[in-house]
Amino acid sequence: MTTAPISMSHAPGEYLHSFPGGVKLRHYKRMSCLHPIARPPMPDKLSLPLKQHVGSIAEPVVTVGQTVLKGELLAKPNNPFGALLHAPTSGYISAIDQQPVISPEHATGACITLIPDNEDIWHPSCQRMIPDWRHMPKHELIEHIATAGIVGLGGAVFPTHRKLNTDFAPPIKTLILNGAECEPYISCDEMLMREHPEEVLLGGQILAHALETVEHIIIALEDQMGEVEDDFQRARRLIDDPRIRICRVRTIYPEGGERQLIKVLTGLEVPSGGYPQQLGIVCVNVGTAWSVKRALVDRVPLIERVVTVTGAVNDPRNWLTLLGTPVSHLLKISGGFKQNVSRLVMGGPIMGMAISDDSISITKGFNCLLALQTHQLRNPQQSMPCINCTECVRVCPAKLMPQMLFHSIRTDNTADSSNLSLQDCIECGCCDLVCPSHIPLTEYFRWGKSQLRSRLHEQQRATKSELRYRARETRLKTEQDQKQQRRVARQQAASDQQLAQQNIAAALARVRNKQAAPEKPNDQDSDK
Amino acid sequence: MKFSWSGAPHVPAQTSVAGVMQQVLLALTPGVIALTWFFGTGVLIQLVLALVFAYLFEYLMLRLRKQPVALFLSDYSAAVTAVLFALCIPPLAPWWISLIGMFFAMVIAKHLYGGLGHNRFNPAMVGLAVILISFPLIFTHWSPPRSLAETQLSLSHVISIIFTGNPIVAGWDAITMATPLDTLRTGSARGLLVTEVRTASVFGDYGGLGWEWVANWYCLGGLWLLYRRVIHWRVPLALLGTVFILTTPLYLFDPDANPLPLQHIFSGATMLAAFFIATDPVSGCSTPKGQLLFGCGVAILLLVIRRWGAYPDGVAFAILVMNMFAPLIDRYTRPRVFGHPG
Numbered sequence: 046m047t048t049a050p051i052s053m054s055h056a057p058g059e060y061l062h063s064f065p066g067g068v069k070l071r072h073y074k075r076m077s078c079l080h081p082i083a084r085p086p087m088p089d090k091l092s093l094p095l096k097q098h099v100g101s102i103a104e105p106v107v108t109v110g111q112t113v114l115k116g117e118l119l120a121k122p123n124n125p126f127g128a129l130l131h132a133p134t135s136g137y138i139s140a141i142d143q144q145p146v147i148s149p150e151h152a153t154g155a156c157i158t159l160i161p162d163n164e165d166i167w168h169p170s171c172q173r174m175i176p177d178w179r180h181m182p183k184h185e186l187i188e189h190i191a192t193a194g195i196v197g198l199g200g201a202v203f204p205t206h207r208k209l210n211t212d213f214a215p216p217i218k219t220l221i222l223n224g225a226e227c228e229p230y231i232s233c234d235e236m237l238m239r240e241h242p243e244e245v246l247l248g249g250q251i252l253a254h255a256l257e258t259v260e261h262i263i264i265a266l267e268d269q270m271g272e273v274e275d276d277f278q279r280a281r282r283l284i285d286d287p288r289i290r291i292c293r294v295r296t297i298y299p300e301g302g303e304r305q306l307i308k309v310l311t312g313l314e315v316p317s318g319g320y321p322q323q324l325g326i327v328c329v330n331v332g333t334a335w336s337v338k339r340a341l342v343d344r345v346p347l348i349e350r351v352v353t354v355t356g357a358v359n360d361p362r363n364w365l366t367l368l369g370t371p372v373s374h375l376l377k378i379s380g381g382f383k384q385n386v387s388r389l390v391m392g393g394p395i396m397g398m399a400i401s402d403d404s405i406s407i408t409k410g411f412n413c414l415l416a417l418q419t420h421q422l423r424n425p426q427q428s429m430p431c432i433n434c435t436e437c438v439r440v441c442p443a444k445l446m447p448q449m450l451f452h453s454i455r456t457d458n459t460a461d462s463s464n465l466s467l468q469d470c471i472e473c474g475c476c477d478l479v480c481p482s483h484i485p486l487t488e489y490f491r492w493g494k495s496q497l498r499s500r501l502h503e504q505q506r507a508t509k510s511e512l513r514y515r516a517r518e519t520r521l522k523t524e525q526d527q528k529q530q531r532r533v534a535r536q537q538a539a540s541d542q543q544l545a546q547q548n549i550a551a552a553l554a555r556v557r558n559k560q561a562a563p564e565k566p567n568d569q570d571s572d573k
Numbered sequence: 574m575k576f577s578w579s580g581a582p583h584v585p586a587q588t589s590v591a592g593v594m595q596q597v598l599l600a601l602t603p604g605v606i607a608l609t610w611f612f613g614t615g616v617l618i619q620l621v622l623a624l625v626f627a628y629l630f631e632y633l634m635l636r637l638r639k640q641p642v643a644l645f646l647s648d649y650s651a652a653v654t655a656v657l658f659a660l661c662i663p664p665l666a667p668w669w670i671s672l673i674g675m676f677f678a679m680v681i682a683k684h685l686y687g688g689l690g691h692n693r694f695n696p697a698m699v700g701l702a703v704i705l706i707s708f709p710l711i712f713t714h715w716s717p718p719r720s721l722a723e724t725q726l727s728l729s730h731v732i733s734i735i736f737t738g739n740p741i742v743a744g745w746d747a748i749t750m751a752t753p754l755d756t757l758r759t760g761s762a763r764g765l766l767v768t769e770v771r772t773a774s775v776f777g778d779y780g781g782l783g784w785e786w787v788a789n790w791y792c793l794g795g796l797w798l799l800y801r802r803v804i805h806w807r808v809p810l811a812l813l814g815t816v817f818i819l820t821t822p823l824y825l826f827d828p829d830a831n832p833l834p835l836q837h838i839f840s841g842a843t844m845l846a847a848f849f850i851a852t853d854p855v856s857g858c859s860t861p862k863g864q865l866l867f868g869c870g871v872a873i874l875l876l877v878i879r880r881w882g883a884y885p886d887g888v889a890f891a892i893l894v895m896n897m898f899a900p901l902i903d904r905y906t907r908p909r910v911f912g913h914p915g
């Protein structure tokens with residue numbers, strides 16, 4: 046049995062390893078790379094969901110009717126897993142209310158609506174001089190990144206300042222800038238790297254500075270992005286940092302997944318349920334690195350991002366889009382739909398999330414807007430029984446047994462699901478793509494994982510209440526015991542008293558007797 | 574504007590069950606043609622009979638179980654079962670052999686276990702095993718390979734033999750002869766040396782005459798399936814490898830008592846089993862290591878049955894026994910999950 050390697054024999058990126066499973070896919074990327082990244086015209090209104098990502102809802106710090114300037118703080122997170130939200134342009138707040146949002150569980154969510162005044166006036170906080178990042182101590186740098194509201198732009202949307210806070214991890218030696226967007230259609234990272242390679246590298250340097258101990262900065266590109274590598278080589282010569290290495294990895298889905306990419310570049314496996322930091326590695330998306338550079342050098346908080354608009358639209362391309370821009374606006378300026386478009390997706394065709402309403406707006410994690418035609422979609426009804434062909438086993442990058450997991454979930458056997466490591470499923474959808482029976486495996490796994498979580502939750506609650514119950518029992522028992530002890534003690538004391546009184550009485554009686562008639566038997570001794 | 578909603582992935586899989594089964598059928602075609610060439614048109618008649626009965630039972634059972642008939646009839650799985658069965662029975666076997674075989678294959682082994690994907694045992698092999706046990710004599714009536722046949726039977730003649738059970742023009746002896754494996758078995762039972770037995774005319778260069786060519790064509794089809802990724806390399810490799818590794822030392826040690834390793838591989842249904850039967854996904858193993866073990870197990874049982882068993886070829890029984898162990902093997906050979914310690 047092979048064991049997970051725990052140390053690297055090569056410098057990261059020097060030797061490319063391979064990860065298990067994966068599927069080769071057609072790219073469909075060219076079509077959206079024909080034009081340079083452009084800014085869309087200002088939309089009539091921007092709608093900014095307070096919930097930009099899982100786990101945290103921000104609290105607005107502005108009120109309806111207030112005018113705001115570009116880059117001004119709009120909302121603050123209510124827990125440490127959130128990030129700040131800034132005004133993408135100047136204008137006034139027309140509403141803070143429920144609007145349609147992406148998240149599948151809630152059709153609507155709280156949003157701040159901003160009506161742009163088309164003046165685009167910067168807030169003074171974005172014009173203030175800040176010291177050169179090269180001379181900034183770590184905590185201050187991280188503070189600046191947090192203040193800019195930067196989160197992972199690859200789709201995971203995890204606050205970047207939390208990734209950099211590695212006090213509990215071993216020293217971070219390797220920083221990976223992930224430019225391998227493995228899903229078809231999405232090209233925002235490729236275009237960004239083509240147009241701003243120095244800025245991406247600079248962002249990487251800033252992040253490396255914030256991590257303090259970094260020895261290797263690795264840019265991971267797909268091997269089909271030929272021109273990008275040349276651009277990066279040029280940029281690297283300009284920047285001249287010996288830590289930077291440019292790596293071209295095989296284009297095979299899901300190579301751009303964090304765990305898969307780390308395995309390819311270092312040969313290490315991120316432990317199940319663990320984080321790359323445990324291996325001394327931090328992995329960020331190239332778009333994130335770019336926003337870090339913009340925040341620390343240009344003093345622009347995260348108010349816009351590159352969004353690929355592609356698929357069945359007439360003019361697919363990449364837009365540097367303000368957060369809050371409605372999807373319908375982007376679609377309109379991308380030439381509108383081709384025929385028979387019946388699905389809109391945020392993200393790629395494999396892991397993306399369906400959007401049921403085009404009035405929703407761009408959020409920080411919105412990397413791609415994909416329009417799919419009816420004939421391109423999978424037919425949800427037509428699924429056959431599993432024929433155990435093990436194609437899903439062959440392609441699973443987590444080395445799971447999807448067909449067994451499917452069976453365990455269908456029979457509602459959570460014990461078996463967790464034995465088969467359902468929690469390690471990365472929901473990449475590879476198994477779905479090869480299943481001849483067209484079983485919606487990934488759907489099953491998402492559902493199964495939520496079941497596992499709620500089961501775990503229940504268990505924890507049960508354990509907690511049992512603990513509480515036990516504690517109460519013990520407390521009651523202790524109280525009872527104490528009462529009992531006190532009673533016993535009281536009784537003891539009482540009987541002691543009684544005894545003492547008896548003793549005294551007896552003694553007195555003896556004294557009285559003595560006085561009446563002197564004792565005989567004892568006297569014999571004294572006589573001797 | 575509103576759009577349809579569904580969970581990811583949004584794009585369909587590129588394969589289908591019907592597609593997989595069609596590829597298997599296509600890969601069997603060279604073997605079928607070769608078998609027909611060497612052993613006569615009876616092969617094709619058996620094929621048609623098995624197909625007709627298979628689809629008849631499939632249809633009835635789907636109706637009975639209230640399953641979507643059109644969806645399941647078009648998955649070609651019944652055809653694969655029928656063809657595998659037909660390739661394993663003698664070309665001149667009476668028509669009701671297919672009827673019985675397909676009844677057990679489709680009704681008992683497949684649908685009573687829950688239909689496509691739920692059968693514990695390989696349906697074609699269940700059908701074959703029932704026939705082997707109930708009518709062992711049928712299997713001694715095998716047509717001789719083309720070059721050895723004394724009479725070339727016409728198609729109508731073949732049909733009448735199959736449907737009436739009477740070899741009209743001549744006795745059974747004139748139109749059938751023992752298979753190489755049978756010859757070997759009876760030969761060794763009479764105390765003859767393998768080398769002596771092998772001088773009989775049914776033997777070719779290393780397998781049976783004709784049989785070895787059929788095996789080659791099966792192998793070709795199998796390689797194509799490997800190339801198309803319809804089957805995985807583990808089962809065929811483990812099966813053929815084990816046969817070779819186990820028989821080579823025996824042969825080297827005592828060539829008089831033990832047949833050539835290649836003879837084992839190129840005779841009977843070994844090649845068919847390696848690429849088409851043991852690779853049946855539903856009743857086989859699904860873990861990578863389990864598939865290797867499954868192939869090895871089939872090979873060992875096959876050799877044991879050929880050497881000591883009462884039946885000329887042990888493919889059906891070897892497969893069925895390993896089908897029984899498959900879930901257990903799977904349970905103990907699960908691969909290490911990514912990110913888990915070894």
Ligand code: SF4
Nearest residue numbers: 431432434435437480
């Ligand atoms: S790919 Fe589909 S049919 Fe094949 S084993 Fe996996 S779940 Fe079953």
Ligand code: SF4
Nearest residue numbers: 441470471473474476
């Ligand atoms: S979705 Fe889960 S089970 Fe399916 S291939 Fe990806 S990791 Fe494996």
